[in-house]
Each structure stands twice: as C-alpha cells, then as structure tokens.
Amino acid sequence: MILEVDKLQIDYQAKDGVTRAVDGASFVVPEGRIVGLVGESGCGKTTAVRAIMGVLAENGRRAGGRIVFKGQEVDAATTKRLLWRDIAYVPQSAMSSLDPVYTVGAQIVEVLTKRGNANRRDARKRAAELFDLVGLNERRLADYPHQFSGGMRQRAAIAMALALSPSLLLADEPVTALDVIVQRQILDMLRDLQERLHLSMVLVTHDISVVAYLCDEVVVMYAGQVIESGPVREVLARPRHPYTMGLRNAFPDLMTDAMELVPIGGSPPDLRDAPPGCRFAPRCPFVLETCTTGADGHSLANGHMSACRRDGEADLLRKEALDPVTWQRSSSFAAS
Ligand SMILES: Nc1ncnc2c1ncn2[C@@H]1O[C@H](COP(=O)(O)OP(=O)(O)OP(=O)(O)O)[C@@H](O)[C@H]1O
Ligand SMILES: [Mg+2]
Known part of the structure; x- marks a missing residue:
C-alpha cells in the first residue's frame, strides 16, 4: 500500500460549533492503482484529501486517526516535506492552483526552481516536457491561465502537480466542470500518465460513472464516513x-x-x-x-x-x- 488512511477524523471550528467533516474514515491506496473517492457534495472528500496533503483550512484540524505514506506515519510537519515531491495535489478548482497574474510557464518554472532546486534552464526544459506529457503545446507555456480553456487549465494544473515526479497524485474533481468529451480526454490522459509514470492516484468525484470509467478501486463516502469500498468492478456490479x-x-x-x-x-x-x-x-x-x-x-x-x-x-x-x-x-x- 502506498497510502493508508486509518480512522481519520477532521474537525472544523466555527462560531456556532464544531463540524466533524471526516468521521472515522479508513481506506487504502494500493501502489499503482487509481482509487475513486466518491460521494455527494459536502460528504468530506476534499477535506480528506487536503488532510492527507496537510493543507487544511485555518480552522481545520486532525482530531484523530493515522495517515501512513509508504509505511511511514505522516503528521503536519512531515507532509510539508512530502508535498509536491512525493505527494502532489490538484485542487478542486484548477483555477485556484494557477495564479492569474503569471504565465503558466513561469509558474511551473517557479515550482521547479523553488521546490525542486533546478536551475532556470533545466526548469524551462522540464516545463516543456511536462506540457508535452499532458498534451499541451509547449508554445502555450507563454500564456496566462485566462487564455486557456477549462480543459487546458486542468491539464496545466496536472502538469504542475507532476513537476517534481511525485509517486502519489491526489486530483480533486478534475473533470467536473467540463463537457463529456473533454472529460473523457482528461480521464484517458490520467490513465495514460498513471501507466507511464507508475503513479498511484486518488481521484475525487461526485460522479460514479467517472469512477466506473477510470478507477480500479472505489471508496464511497457519506456524511464524513466511508460506507462502502472495494474493487470497482465488484462494488459497482454488486x-x-x-x-x-x-x-x-x-x-x-x-x-x-x-x-x-x-x-x-x-x-x-x-x-x-x-x-x-x-x-x-x-x-x-x-x-x-x-x-x-x-x-x-x-x-x-x-x-x-x-x-x-x-x-x-x-x-x-x-x-x-x-x-x-x-x-x-x-x-x-x-x-x-
Ligand atoms: N473551512 C471550513 N470551515 C467549516 N466547515 C467546512 C470548511 N470546509 C468544509 N467544511 C464543511 O465540511 C464538510 C465537508 O466539506 P468538503 O468540502 O470536504 O466536502 P466535499 O465532499 O468535497 O464536497 P463537494 O463535492 O461539494 O466538493 C461540509 O459540511 C462543509 O460545509
Ligand atoms: Mg470537494
């Protein structure tokens, strides 16, 4: 198992009380597999993946449970080290991972030089490779996010997440706002990346047909809890x-x-x-x-x-x- 989440509990503090957004959720991600995390809006999917990344909102905290990555327990301090290099995250809105005032290329180069210690020349070369990997023309590196279509933005956000060659990718609703044809293209691309880069993946979605199309395993969440999980074919057939x-x-x-x-x-x-x-x-x-x-x-x-x-x-x-x-x-x- 590349990732084990065991009885995870996440609380959000608010003026009118505490919301336990994830309440005892357990699931595993086998190496080289795509796991679909599925459930209705508000069931705690984003909270769960953000907790794994150690990037919860200010008022959120882990109230219990364990997160184990490659056999090692991770807490808030260790996730900072793992971030981008070992575990990468594509946030729910691709727009929120891209800064509107810089070109997409500049942002990828920034990740590579700041977090990956690459020099600028290597970083630019790597950015072009990454664009090629996600099916974008490298000329588009010079464009700003608003010049991209929704599907292209999603590809760019995935390219950025893959910059430092993580082994686990967490993608939060990567195809939700896209039309079905583009959805399929992005899902096919994710499968292709998974195979070529031997990635393990958690794909968050509210759409069980996306899970059926792409995932190997499924984890069904309801109101902060995991209520069913297992191999996709088995779970969806029975x-x-x-x-x-x-x-x-x-x-x-x-x-x-x-x-x-x-x-x-x-x-x-x-x-x-x-x-x-x-x-x-x-x-x-x-x-x-x-x-x-x-x-x-x-x-x-x-x-x-x-x-x-x-x-x-x-x-x-x-x-x-x-x-x-x-x-x-x-x-x-x-x-x-
Ligand atoms: N920062 C926050 N403060 C307080 N409550 C929050 C916060 N973020 C999320 N919540 C609450 O936690 C619960 C789970 O939210 P979360 O965003 O994890 O759900 P989700 O399954 O990703 O939903 P969606 O499909 O709409 O993205 C919801 O009840 C939500 O209102
Ligand atoms: Mg969400």
Missing part, C-alpha cells in the same frame, strides 16, 4: 450498501436496462447534528429500527467493505433497489 445502490441508479452510464435515472430522495444530514447509527438511515428505503440503534455494521469480504447493518440481506436489497418505486419510499421519508 453494491452492498443502499447508498451505493442509489448512487448507481442516479447516474447515466451504468444503467443496463435504459431505465430512467432515479434520484435518492432527501439530502445528507447536517454534520453538526448527525443522526445516531447509520447516517444514511433517514433516506434509506430499507431502514429498520436496528439501523439507528444497533452497533456499527462493518463487514468485509474479499476486499469489499460495507457498513450496512443489513449486509446479510444485500443480494435481496440490491434487487429491490433496481425498482424505481423503492426510491419513492426514500423521498417520502425525507419529506416527513
């Missing part, structure tokens, strides 16, 4: 947590029988006041009393983890989850 079953119905590419898209009713809980037991229970069409009272339900088989308390009945629930009527139940709960 999801065992109702939230994953619902996510699969809510996105287009994976539908086998050309059914309509079925949204999951309701919305995730307020993290300052999370419900007891399973956090998905208020929206779950299969909720039982034990879901909100009984003990935690983590079960693991062949690398496939599910936190559903009704895991023993997963095969049956999965069949019912294919019926859109099942999800009307969940929206009526959410409304009541």
Whole structure:
C-alpha cells in the first residue's frame, strides 16, 4: 500500500460549533492503482484529501486517526516535506492552483526552481516536457491561465502537480466542470500518465460513472464516513450498501436496462447534528429500527467493505433497489 488512511477524523471550528467533516474514515491506496473517492457534495472528500496533503483550512484540524505514506506515519510537519515531491495535489478548482497574474510557464518554472532546486534552464526544459506529457503545446507555456480553456487549465494544473515526479497524485474533481468529451480526454490522459509514470492516484468525484470509467478501486463516502469500498468492478456490479445502490441508479452510464435515472430522495444530514447509527438511515428505503440503534455494521469480504447493518440481506436489497418505486419510499421519508 502506498497510502493508508486509518480512522481519520477532521474537525472544523466555527462560531456556532464544531463540524466533524471526516468521521472515522479508513481506506487504502494500493501502489499503482487509481482509487475513486466518491460521494455527494459536502460528504468530506476534499477535506480528506487536503488532510492527507496537510493543507487544511485555518480552522481545520486532525482530531484523530493515522495517515501512513509508504509505511511511514505522516503528521503536519512531515507532509510539508512530502508535498509536491512525493505527494502532489490538484485542487478542486484548477483555477485556484494557477495564479492569474503569471504565465503558466513561469509558474511551473517557479515550482521547479523553488521546490525542486533546478536551475532556470533545466526548469524551462522540464516545463516543456511536462506540457508535452499532458498534451499541451509547449508554445502555450507563454500564456496566462485566462487564455486557456477549462480543459487546458486542468491539464496545466496536472502538469504542475507532476513537476517534481511525485509517486502519489491526489486530483480533486478534475473533470467536473467540463463537457463529456473533454472529460473523457482528461480521464484517458490520467490513465495514460498513471501507466507511464507508475503513479498511484486518488481521484475525487461526485460522479460514479467517472469512477466506473477510470478507477480500479472505489471508496464511497457519506456524511464524513466511508460506507462502502472495494474493487470497482465488484462494488459497482454488486453494491452492498443502499447508498451505493442509489448512487448507481442516479447516474447515466451504468444503467443496463435504459431505465430512467432515479434520484435518492432527501439530502445528507447536517454534520453538526448527525443522526445516531447509520447516517444514511433517514433516506434509506430499507431502514429498520436496528439501523439507528444497533452497533456499527462493518463487514468485509474479499476486499469489499460495507457498513450496512443489513449486509446479510444485500443480494435481496440490491434487487429491490433496481425498482424505481423503492426510491419513492426514500423521498417520502425525507419529506416527513
Ligand atoms: N473551512 C471550513 N470551515 C467549516 N466547515 C467546512 C470548511 N470546509 C468544509 N467544511 C464543511 O465540511 C464538510 C465537508 O466539506 P468538503 O468540502 O470536504 O466536502 P466535499 O465532499 O468535497 O464536497 P463537494 O463535492 O461539494 O466538493 C461540509 O459540511 C462543509 O460545509
Ligand atoms: Mg470537494
């Protein structure tokens, strides 16, 4: 494993209380694999990857858990050393990793000279190589970020992240604002980079069809917790947590029988006041009393983890989850 995240807890302090944005999340990134971190808006994906990078917001802090990179535990001090050289990060908005007042080339050269101790000549040569690697013409190094299209900006941000040849790349929603054709180009490029550079990758997305297209492993987050994880094919073919079953119905590419898209009713809980037991229970069409009272339900088989308390009945629930009527139940709960 190149990265192990164990029972990570991240708190944000605010005037009106503490938000535990990540609450006991555990997952691993096997060497040379692409892991998709997926879940609805606000479930803690960005917080988790920023915590791994040691670049949390001012009011954020690690309240518990361990992060182990290549066998060594990392804390805030060590991540500074690992930053860019070993672990690199492409932030959620590529625009925020690029400075509007400098050319893109100047920014990449800056990373290479300041952090990588390269001389300017080597840095310029390397910048051209990096642009070539991500499919950009090196002439564009002289352009400012606003002269780039969204897809090109995303490529430039990835080139910058790869400047010091990291072994782990964390990419936060790299294709979200792009049209499907450009999405596919960027995802294909990421796969190509992963193979050529033997990278390991965490790809953050809210779109489970992006995970299906690119990732080897998937980690599904809900309300700050990991509720299901495992090999992509296995998890998407046989999801065992109702939230994953619902996510699969809510996105287009994976539908086998050309059914309509079925949204999951309701919305995730307020993290300052999370419900007891399973956090998905208020929206779950299969909720039982034990879901909100009984003990935690983590079960693991062949690398496939599910936190559903009704895991023993997963095969049956999965069949019912294919019926859109099942999800009307969940929206009526959410409304009541
Ligand atoms: N600096 C902050 N201060 C207080 N709360 C925060 C801060 N940053 C994030 N949060 C809260 O933490 C939770 C998780 O946010 P996070 O950005 O990690 O979610 P996300 O899964 O990346 O969402 P999205 O898909 O919208 O990017 C949310 O409830 C959010 O409101
Ligand atoms: Mg985010």
